[in-house]
Amino acid sequence: MQADFRYLRRMLEETHPGLYRYTPRPVMQAKLDSIDRSLNKPLPFYTFFKTVASLMADIRCAHTHALPGKNWREQFNHTLKTIPFFMFPSQNRAYVLLNGITDQTIKPGFELLSINGQPMEAIRQQVSRYYWTDGYIESAKMATLKGELFALFYYWFIDRPDTFALTFRSPTGDTLRVETPAKPFQTSLQLMKQNPVNKQMVAWYVTKNSKHPWRLYFPDTLASTAYLRLDGFGSKGVNSNEEAVRVFRQFMDKSMAKIQKKQAKNMIVDVRANTGGWDSQGIELLTYLLKADTAVAYYARQHSVTDDADAEFMKFSDLSEADRKNIKNELIPEPDGTFTLKQGSDTRAPKRYVPKPNRFRGQVYILMDGASASTASEFLAVAHANRVGVFVGEESGGAYEGGNGSSFINLELPKSGIQVSTPLVYYNNAVPELKQKGRGTMPDYFVPLTISNVLNHTAPHVTFVKELIRKQNK
Incomplete structure (x- = not known):
């Protein structure tokens, strides 16, 4: 971790043009020194990844980010067990757009209130902490409550449970609780397409004809x-x-x-x-x-x-x-x-x-x-x-x-395999x-x-x- 962090730090200091754009040099240098000192004992991989990701987010640049590995997309689709619902953010709240389980109780438009006992507002604040965006723009951070990105950010930065205990509120105000196993995204996606409650949403938002941009x-x-x-x-x-x-x-x-x-x-x-x-x-x-x-x-x-x-x-x-x-x-x-x-x-x-x-x-x-x-x-x-x-x-x-x-450096940290991308x-x-x-x-x-x-x-x-x-x- 020390070797990877110092390698990353050198890259940022030598090549990143916006490293001090929103944070004065003395403050950023103090932050870098503090992180270096904190890496004094073994940590789980995702704890170290959070350290790297939080530093990248603190640069406040939409083109500066970290990903946990080269094959993160393949892992998400087929291996990582994540929340089997596709969420949609609106006014700092998260609503179901697609239900990825066989149960038909939870329908599009139900608001997600909590995950494994933790309220969604606390979860929203945590996941948005790690998102890469320019300056102090909050509108872009709403992406962390949406669909695949929310599933990934919850897995990477909050928890990796085998089972999700979820609390929802229906449009009529009823509270419902559902317990469901975590699933790889491709498994959830198939169920999203098959579950009858999603029929209209799938027709509108999933089944799309290719078109010119x-x-x-x-x-x-x-x-x-x-x-x-x-x-x-x-x-x-x-x-x-x-x-x-x-x-x-x-x-x-x-x-x-x-x-x-x-x-x-x-x-x-x-x-x-x-x-x-x-x-x-x-x-x-x-x-x-x-x-x-x-x-x-x-x-x-x-x-x-x-x-x-x-x-x-x-x-x-x-x-x-x-x-x-x-x-x-x-x-x-x-x-x-x-x-x-x-x-x-x-x-x-x-x-x-x-x-x-x-x-x-x-x-x-x-x-x-x-x-x-x-x-x-x-x-x-x-x-x-x-x-x-x-x-x-x-x-x-x-x-x-x-x-x-303009142009970008795409670097793999040698020891951890974490992928970082920064602009020039x-x-x-x-x-x-x-x-x-x-x-x-x-x-x-x-x-x-x-x-x-x-x-x-x-x-x-x-x-x-x-x-x-x-x-x-x-």
């Missing part, structure tokens, strides 16, 4: 409105930034032509649950929505804390050999020891992006939530700063001022400085997704925007 359509219920849905910023088979830009621009140009033909005056851009991808596609999207004719910056600055391509930990990065050889040509040394990334020129000046001639010039409504992260959260922040539209939903899952990302680049979005650092982009209209919406397959964000559009058209 980007879709444009024109709602029948709303005149003069285009709906652009972006599941992520990526595309199958894309392996370079240039290709990412090309395919996205192709899609957007076709979409703009269709929108112009339909003479749509409103556009809904939906990036809910969009967890990111190619930064360049987020930038491209912005240029199709900008209001003014002037070019704008997207990143005020990006920087690294090392330019040494031959450093010990760089061999674990996702940079190609050619990219590593070119590192010094892409970085400008600064007096504080950091290195500014060039943005398309040999100066420190931020790159500016020209609005597209065929951009949409009508009213834009942007749908967002706590799972709008990484590239999606950067797009939301810069779009918000440039007032491209009306923002509806929940606080985004990435910090308004920017996160850390610190981002400053081209946005005004907020009074409260470490929060996401805030919506103009807060519209949460409730358990009632999920059980009835309704979209409150879309309903809300439709009403805004109707009022605007009166």
